[in-house]
Each structure stands twice: as structure tokens, then as C-alpha cells.
Amino acid sequence: MAVAMxxxxxxxxxxxxxxxxxxxxxxxxxxTWMTASSALSSGALLLFFGSVADLFGRKAMFIxxxxxxxxxxxxxxxxxxxxxxxxxxxxxxxxxxxxxPPAQGMLGTIYAKPSKRKNKAFGCFNSGNPLGFVFGxxxxxxxxxxxxxxxSFWWLAIVYATVTLVxxxxxxxxxATKVPFNEETLKRLDLPGTALTIxxxxxxxxxxxxxxxxxxxxxxxxxxxxxxxxxxxxxxxIVWELKYPYAMIDMSIWKDRDFSLLILALCFGxxxxxxxxFWLALYFQEVLGYSALMTGVHMLPMVVVGLAAxxxxxxxxxxxxxxxxxxxxxxxxxxxxxxAAAQRYGDSYWAFSFPALCLCVIGADFQFNVGNMYVVSxxxxxxxxxxxxxxxxxxxxxxxVGMGISTSIFNSVERNxxxxxxxxxxxxxxYAATFWFSAGVAFVGTLFIPFLTIGTQGHKGDxxxxxxxxxSQLDEDFDHAKRAGAGEKETVQSTxxxxxx
Numbered sequence: 001m002a003v004a005m006x007x008x009x010x011x012x013x014x015x016x017x018x019x020x021x022x023x024x025x026x027x028x029x030x031x032t033w034m035t036a037s038s039a040l041s042s043g044a045l046l047l048f049f050g051s052v053a054d055l056f057g058r059k060a061m062f063i064x065x066x067x068x069x070x071x072x073x074x075x076x077x078x079x080x081x082x083x084x085x086x087x088x089x090x091x092x093x094x095x096x097x098x099x100x101p102p103a104q105g106m107l108g109t110i111y112a113k114p115s116k117r118k119n120k121a122f123g124c125f126n127s128g129n130p131l132g133f134v135f136g137x138x139x140x141x142x143x144x145x146x147x148x149x150x151x152s153f154w155w156l157a158i159v160y161a162t163v164t165l166v167x168x169x170x171x172x173x174x175x176a177t178k179v180p181f182n183e184e185t186l187k188r189l190d191l192p193g194t195a196l197t198i199x200x201x202x203x204x205x206x207x208x209x210x211x212x213x214x215x216x217x218x219x220x221x222x223x224x225x226x227x228x229x230x231x232x233x234x235x236x237x238i239v240w241e242l243k244y245p246y247a248m249i250d251m252s253i254w255k256d257r258d259f260s261l262l263i264l265a266l267c268f269g270x271x272x273x274x275x276x277x278f279w280l281a282l283y284f285q286e287v288l289g290y291s292a293l294m295t296g297v298h299m300l301p302m303v304v305v306g307l308a309a310x311x312x313x314x315x316x317x318x319x320x321x322x323x324x325x326x327x328x329x330x331x332x333x334x335x336x337x338x339x340a341a342a343q344r345y346g347d348s349y350w351a352f353s354f355p356a357l358c359l360c361v362i363g364a365d366f367q368f369n370v371g372n373m374y375v376v377s378x379x380x381x382x383x384x385x386x387x388x389x390x391x392x393x394x395x396x397x398x399x400x401v402g403m404g405i406s407t408s409i410f411n412s413v414e415r416n417x418x419x420x421x422x423x424x425x426x427x428x429x430x431y432a433a434t435f436w437f438s439a440g441v442a443f444v445g446t447l448f449i450p451f452l453t454i455g456t457q458g459h460k461g462d463x464x465x466x467x468x469x470x471x472s473q474l475d476e477d478f479d480h481a482k483r484a485g486a487g488e489k490e491t492v493q494s495t496x497x498x499x500x501x
Contacts (some may be wrong), residue, residue: 001063001163002103003125004132005069005096006396009038009089011136012156014277014299015292016149018285023149026082029059029210029407033086035278038093040205043396044198045094047248049187050101056181059174063167065099070134070160070397077153093396106174116318116459119373123314126369130306132363133277135159137303139491140297149292188249193288196237201397204230208404261448262371263394265326268445269333270398271440273364275406276340277302283431298349301357309365322370323452330449333363334442341435345427354389363442368395373457 013034021031035303039460053061079085107125111118122176136156207227212219220222241247242343254260277299284298313325336359343352413430423429 001066001128001132001160002099003067003098003128003169004135006038006042006093007129007132007161008136008156008159009092009096010035010274010277011133011135011296011299012140012152013089014143014281015137015285015295016152017278017282019144019149019292020082020085024079024082024085028411030082030086032278032280032403034089035274036205036400037086037090038096039274039396039399039403040202041090041093041198043093043393043398043400044201045194046101046209046393046396047187047197048191048194049098050105050444051248052098053102053105055185055188057174057181058105059171062099062102062106063164064345065095065102066164066167067161069095069312069388070101070164073153073160073236074157077150077157079150084420097396100172101458103368104179106172109175114373119317119457120314122373123310123369124366126372127307127310128250129368130310130365134300135305135308137299138293141293144292147264183412188246188248190231190244193237193240193244193248196233196240197480200230200233200237200356201400202230203227204234205400205404208401208408211408214282257450258454259374261452262326262367262454265330265445265452266371267328267366267394267398268448269363269367270395271402271405271441272333272337272435273360273402273437273487275402275434276337276356276360277405279406279410279431279434280340280357283428287427287431298353299357301354302361305358306361306365309362310369313366313369317369317373317457319456322374322454322457323449325366325370326454327446327449329363329366330442330446331363332359332366334439334446336360336363337435337442341439342431343428344423370454371455374454401458402438406437407435409437 017031017034020026020034049061069092072088072095076085076088076092079088104125107121139155140152143155153342203226207223210226211220211223211487241249242251281299284295285292290298316325336356339352339359340356371419410430410433413433417429418426420422423432
């Protein structure tokens with residue numbers, strides 16, 4: 001239920017967005033920010049909360065996150081404007097970000113070594129994504145149908161209030177070593193890096209989504225200011241992380257070739273993944289006139305196939321080359337978006353939308369399972385929450401960026417529809433434009449797959465990459481300390497001394 005929190009919210013928003021739009025007179029940008037705001041806040045803060053969980057403990061943070069998520073979901077149901085609803089969705093994203101790292105950290109500590117059982121355990125954990133989406137779409141659709149769109153958020157609050165009570169009595173005690181809160185641990189939280197992430201990506205995504213609706217389009221002063229400041233702050237974050245001794249992300253991890261390639265391939269696929277689910281659901285509601293419940297039913301293939309893909313991935317990670325699984329995922333993404341984009345108003349759901357929804361989740365779940373297992377197996381137990389945060393962060397930030405870009409594309413095409421050609425005078429044209437963008441970035445993602453060297457994971461005798469990386473770091477730190485003791489003008493950081501000891 002921790003990892004399902006974000007997808008539960010996304011599924012709920014997907015099927016009731018058009019109803020909230022009409023009731024609150026929301027703009028297209030405000031509607032898309034219902035999804036983008038929670039993705040942005042959770043993506044920007046996952047690494048920060050990963051550090052908090054590793055340093056100060058996991059169970060209390062896990063329970064508290066679900067309580068607060070439930071409280072703000074209740075408040076969202078009383079929103080009286082689009083802006084208020086967007087803000088409260090963003091706040092709920094914060095608590096979904098603070099819930100996942102402690103949950104994954106506890107699992108990573110319990111299953112410290114790669115194994116078939118670990119593959120299955122994390123397969124069950126990752127299944128929270130499709131399970132959350134199905135409960136979000138179907139139950140929210142039913143609640144909206146019976147009581148209105150506000151009931152979707154109230155139902156979400158009831159679910160997580162109940163889960164909180166269960167978790168208090170069932171989640172095992174946190175046995176991880178905790179540290180006192182002092183100046184040293186405050187530095188380890190990397191607050192400047194967190195602020196740069198939120199402001200940089202927030203301004204960048206805001207510029208992308210607002211540019212199409214602004215008075216003078218992309219030349220509107222505040223749009224240009226947001227765009228330029230966003231890029232500069234993102235660049236400043238990268239420089240800060242390279243220089244700061246307690247950086248949220250150990251930038252040396254990018255030297256791992258397979259890690260970098262996995263991240264790149266996954267990011268290009270996940271840029272399009274939320275675009276497909278959001279805009280296709282909006283098309284069902286706005287153009288085809290489906291109710292919230294019927295929209296949820298038509299999105300159901302994502303859930304069924306998503307669960308099956310998670311089960312298959314958990315069973316074959318230790319048997320089948322993970323490079324092959326990543327390749328299948330990348331191609332599934334690309335063909336999914338092409339199928340969705342090729343349809344027009346009046347075309348068969350079964351010929352285009354249905355296979356597109358099925359292939360999309362195969363791509364997402366195959367790539368996420370491979371990448372997540374690789375990252376978790378690459379870091380020691382006292383950094384498991386941080387390790388689990390890395391992939392969750394990237395996928396959610398991709399959602400925020402993808403929604404911002406797709407909003408701009410949608411608004412632009414909607415204002416200037418084609419009068420000839422394949423989409424001439426066709427209501428599906430602006431939706432198709434967002435899917436062609438997704439297909440283009442997914443194709444770029446496939447280009448990284450041939451360079452991967454990753455094999456199976458969790459097979460018998462697999463010790464993961466933790467042992468090698470730790471031993472290498474110890475050797476490096478020992479040499480560093482030796483040079484410092486010989487009189488060289490170098491300062492041995494306290495963390496290096498602790499690891500060498």
C-alpha cells in the first residue's frame with residue numbers, strides 16, 4: 001500500500017478529472033497539474049526522505065506518512081477551486097514520497113542478499129503500482145458515478161486511514177541503527193540540494209504546461225522566466241551534488257555503465273507512460289462521453305496485464321537475461337505509443353487503445369523490476385531507503401516533465417487543428433500529438449539497450465554488487481588515509497575514516 005499510494009491517487013484523478021474540470025471551471029493546465037503536482041512533489045522529495053529514513057528510523061515515518069496522506073485526501077474533497085485541488089494533490093505527493101523509502105528500506109534490509117525469494121518479494125512490492133491504479137480507477141469511478149468526483153478523495157482517505165490502523169499492529173519493529181539529530185546529521189539531509197530540485201523542476205514543468213495557455217504564448221515574460229530559471233536551478237543542483245560532501249546522490253554511481261544505461265532507457269520510456277494513461281482517459285471522457293466508471297473499465301487492461309507482467313518478471317529475473325527483459329520493455333513502450341497515436345475518432349477500441357494499454361504496462365513493469373532490483377542490490381543495508389528512492393524519484397519526475405510537455409503539445413495542436421491529411425477535422429488529433437511525442441522518446445530509449453551488459457539477477461550464488469563496491473571503496477579510503485598520514489595536504493572526511501575502520 002506504500003508503493004500503491006501514488007498510483008492510487010493517479011488512478012483516481014484519471015477517471016474523475018473531466019468532472020472536476022467542469023465543476024470547478026479548470027483550465028487544461030490545471031487539470032494536468034492534478035497529476036503533475038503530486039508527481040513533482042513526490043519525485044523531488046523521495047531522495048530527501050530516503051536520507052531521513054536511513055538516518056532516523058523507518059516505521060514511525062511509514063505510519064505517519066499514511067496518516068497525513070489520509071488527512072489531506074479528505075481535505076482535497078472539499079476543494080472549491082482548481083488551484084486548491086492542485087496544491088492539495090501536491091501535498092499528498094509529499095506524503096507518498098515519505099512513505100515509500102522506509103517501506104522499501106525495511107524490505108531491502110530483510111532481504112539483504114540477491115535471491116529468488118527476494119525477486120518474488122520485490123515483485124509483490126512493485127505490484128502495488130498496478131494494484132493501486134486498479135483500485136484508484138474502479139473505486140474512484142464508482143464513487144464518482146454515485147456521489148460525485150469529491151467522493152473519490154474521501155474514499156481514498158478512508159482506505160488509507162484503515163491501512164494505517166492495520167500497519168500499526170503488523171509492520172515489524174525497525175531495527176536499523178538510528179542517529180541523533182545534530183548539526184552533522186542536518187548536513188547529511190542536503191536541504192540546499194532538495195530546494196534546488198523542487199524549485200528547478202517545478203519552474204521548468206510550470207513553464208512547459210503554462211506556455212500554451214499564456215497570453216503571448218512562449219514569449220510571455222513569466223513563462224520565459226520560469227523556463228530559464230528552471231534550467232539554471234537544475235544545472236546548479238548537478239554542480240552542488242558534485243561538490244557537496246553529503247550529497248543526496250553519490251554522483252560516482254553514474255560511473256557504473258549499466259546503472260547509467262538502465263536509468264536512461266527507463267526515463268525515456270517513463271516520459272510517455274503517464275501521458276498515455278492520462279490523455280487516453282481524458283479522451284474517453286471529453287470526446288467519447290464515457291462516465292467515470294466506464295472510463296475505469298476501459299483502462300482495466302493496464303491493471304490485469306500489469307499484474308501479470310510483475311509476476312512474470314519476479315519469476316524470470318534469475319533465469320532470463322535482464323538485458324533481454326529491458327529490450328522487450330523498450331519495444332513494448334514504443335509500439336504501445338505508436339498504436340495509440342495511429343487511431344482516430346471512431347476507430348475500434350480493441351484494435352488500437354486496448355493493445356496500447358496492454359503493451360504500455362509490459363514496458364513499464366519489465367523495466368522497473370529490472371532497474372529496481374539492480375539498484376537495490378548495489379547498495380549496503382544502511383542505504384537501502386536511499387537506493388529504493390532513486391528509481392521512484394526518476395519515474396515520478398519523468399511523470400511531471402512528461403505531463404508538462406504533453407500539455408504544451410495538446411494546447412498547441414488544439415488551437416491549430418489540421419484541415420487536411422490523416423487527422424483532418426478529427427477530434428483525436430491533439431491527443432494523438434501527445435502520443436507521437438511519447439513514441440519518439442521511447443524510440444530513443446531503445447537505442448541504449450544494445451550497450452547493456454547486465455545478465456540475470458537473484459540466481460544461485462549471486463552476491464550482488466554491494467560487496468564489490470564496498471571493498472573497492474574501502475581500498476580507496478585506505479590509500480587516501482595513508483597518503484594523509486604521510487604528510488600530504490589532504491583532509492580525510494569523517495565518513496571515510498568510519499568506513500576504513
